[in-house]
Amino acid sequence: MTGDTSSIAPLRPAPLAVRRSGVGVGRLRTIALLLPAILLALLFLYYPLVFIIQMSFTQGSSFLSPTGPITTLMNYALVVGRYLPNLLVTLQLALFATIVDLVFGFPFAYIFVRKVRYRTAVRALMVFPMFGALYIAFGMRFILLPGGPATPLLQALGIASTDALFSLPSVVFAMSIFTFPFMVLNIGTALGNVDPTLEEAAACLGARPWQTFRRILLPMTRAGTVAGMLTVFGWSIGTFAEPLLLGSANEQRALAWTVYQRGVVQTDYGLSTAMGVVLLGVAFVVTYLSLRYSRGALVE
Amino acid sequence: MTTPTAGIPARRPLITARRLSDALSHAYIWTILVIFVLPFFALVGFSLTARPGESGAVTNYGYVVDTFGDNLLWSLKISGLTLLINVAVSLPAAYAIVRHTFPGKRVLFSVLTLPLYVPGAVIGISLVLTYNFTYHLTTSMWGLVLAMSLGTFPLMLTPIVVALKDLPVIFEEAAACLGATRWQTYRRIVLPLIGPGVSAGLLLCFIIVFNEYLVTLFVHPPGLTTAPLRVFNQIRTAGLAPTTAALAVTMQLISLAAVLLFFRLFGARHLKGTYLL
Numbered sequence: 001m002t003g004d005t006s007s008i009a010p011l012r013p014a015p016l017a018v019r020r021s022g023v024g025v026g027r028l029r030t031i032a033l034l035l036p037a038i039l040l041a042l043l044f045l046y047y048p049l050v051f052i053i054q055m056s057f058t059q060g061s062s063f064l065s066p067t068g069p070i071t072t073l074m075n076y077a078l079v080v081g082r083y084l085p086n087l088l089v090t091l092q093l094a095l096f097a098t099i100v101d102l103v104f105g106f107p108f109a110y111i112f113v114r115k116v117r118y119r120t121a122v123r124a125l126m127v128f129p130m131f132g133a134l135y136i137a138f139g140m141r142f143i144l145l146p147g148g149p150a151t152p153l154l155q156a157l158g159i160a161s162t163d164a165l166f167s168l169p170s171v172v173f174a175m176s177i178f179t180f181p182f183m184v185l186n187i188g189t190a191l192g193n194v195d196p197t198l199e200e201a202a203a204c205l206g207a208r209p210w211q212t213f214r215r216i217l218l219p220m221t222r223a224g225t226v227a228g229m230l231t232v233f234g235w236s237i238g239t240f241a242e243p244l245l246l247g248s249a250n251e252q253r254a255l256a257w258t259v260y261q262r263g264v265v266q267t268d269y270g271l272s273t274a275m276g277v278v279l280l281g282v283a284f285v286v287t288y289l290s291l292r293y294s295r296g297a298l299v300e
Numbered sequence: 301m302t303t304p305t306a307g308i309p310a311r312r313p314l315i316t317a318r319r320l321s322d323a324l325s326h327a328y329i330w331t332i333l334v335i336f337v338l339p340f341f342a343l344v345g346f347s348l349t350a351r352p353g354e355s356g357a358v359t360n361y362g363y364v365v366d367t368f369g370d371n372l373l374w375s376l377k378i379s380g381l382t383l384l385i386n387v388a389v390s391l392p393a394a395y396a397i398v399r400h401t402f403p404g405k406r407v408l409f410s411v412l413t414l415p416l417y418v419p420g421a422v423i424g425i426s427l428v429l430t431y432n433f434t435y436h437l438t439t440s441m442w443g444l445v446l447a448m449s450l451g452t453f454p455l456m457l458t459p460i461v462v463a464l465k466d467l468p469v470i471f472e473e474a475a476a477c478l479g480a481t482r483w484q485t486y487r488r489i490v491l492p493l494i495g496p497g498v499s500a501g502l503l504l505c506f507i508i509v510f511n512e513y514l515v516t517l518f519v520h521p522p523g524l525t526t527a528p529l530r531v532f533n534q535i536r537t538a539g540l541a542p543t544t545a546a547l548a549v550t551m552q553l554i555s556l557a558a559v560l561l562f563f564r565l566f567g568a569r570h571l572k573g574t575y576l577l
Contacts, residue, residue, distance in 0.1 A: 139339025
């Protein structure tokens with residue numbers, strides 16, 4: 001039976017060849033396979049985004065009023081006017097977190113790729129931050145609480161507990177911990193593709209470590225580094241656990257939380273969707289840049 | 301000019317520049333790793349302290365089971381359903397993306413992975429408004445499940461695409477030549493071979509969905525509170541309590557168990573190029 005089919009098989013046109021010609025049934029099959037994913041994305045991302053973009057040009061909750069929506073640009077004027085500090089503090093926190101991650105992440109990735117043998121242990125421990133910014137913020141709040149574990153250290157440094165707890169540095173610190181693995185992942189992947197002999201060659205030719213870093217490593221890993229920075233930045237603009245649990249009144253104005261407050265709690269749909277659209281715009285610029293720099297060769 | 305020949309002396313000094321830099325490097329790695337796990341262990345310590353008016357520290361975990369048991373069950377249920385939808389959506393799509401040729405493939409892949417780059421708050425506000433005014437899904441658990449699915453299915457899609465690309469097409473061609481139908485080929489050949497890729501996707505999605513509080517805060521139906529959302533609400537309304545810490549520790553331990561199980565079964569290499577190393 002099986003002997004039969006295998007002996008005649010070469011005479012038939014191979015099914016895969018038929019599929020590659022890409023007409024008729026093959027095309028329908030492709031569409032059927034892709035349809036669930038496309039529907040999910042269309043119904044639960046693209047349509048809702050169009051919906052809030054429309055809504056962001058209407059006043060308050062007038063989008064739903066029986067007398068018809070009141071069209072206005074006021075929401076955007078508010079976002080760059082009265083709520084400008086909210087936008088700026090969001091960008092500031094994300095920027096600082098990115099810088100901290102870059103400064104500490106590059107050496108980490110380098111050592112991890114070149115020197116560390118106990119990689120499984122490192123990977124297992126690096127998993128902890130990824131469980132969520134919420135737990136990191138919670139844990140840090142407990143650590144920094146007056147009377148908490150960090151109190152003796154803070155006293156020795158002459159910092160009041162409340163100054164350390166509700167402050168910009170602690171928010172940035174928590175954000176950096178959460179996003180650190182993304183940075184290390186991106187830089188580490190890029191570093192893995194750099195041949196170690198290049199560094200040895202540079203050293204043999206008399207380059208100092210700093211020169212090797214600046215002239216060899218940095219240019220060769222630029223794509224990964226930039227992709228890592230943009231990923232971290234993108235993740236950091238959308239969260240609110242860290243600013244809310246660790247920040248002072250200033251950091252608590254982070255845009256993501258304001259969107260929730262204005263939109264869901266106070267039902268000012270126009271304003272909150274306008275904030276959402278601005279946040280989306282920032283995220284898209286970041287994503288566009290990161291895709292230009294990162295490994296976009298997945299689908300080729 | 302003088303130093304290179306001094307590289308191989310008969311007896312080496314105890315402290316060389318190289319050894320010193322190695323020691324510093326490893327110390328650096330471990331310092332950062334300790335900082336990583338510090339919040340977790342702080343919560344473990346906190347969760348073992350006695351509540352005011354209570355004696356035993358372990359009662360906190362009993363309290364988690366009694367009071368937060370529902371939230372934990374909801375979290376598990378929502379995660380499970382989300383994973384099912386993600387698999388059902390991602391497997392066929394990944395197969396079409398890798399094995400079929402059609403115009404606009406790159407664009408389509410970007411369109412499908414875009415949800416990863418949309419901030420959670422934007423997904424949240426857009427979904428809560430459309431659920432309210434267009435889909436009328438606000439009181440259903442499925443609204444939350446579909447929101448979770450949308451946010452995470454690209455994390456499932458990517459490892460499967462990678463696994464399929466690594467799988468030579470000869471296996472499928474051989475199966476077809478031997479007379480297997482498309483479905484047989486898919487079920488008996490492709491699926492087992494890309495198994496680790498699928499599992500990697502499952503792990504990533506589970507960890508994200510199981511610990512998700514942000515989009516959940518926007519779209520959760522009344523009366524349904526997942527465990528991470530409960531943690532968030534407890535901290536905001538009741539301040540820091542050892543019982544809340546116990547819940548957070550429980551959540552992280554379950555997530556960690558999932559990761560360790562995956563490492564044991566498949567090793568870390570299948571997570572390469574994805575969100576978790």
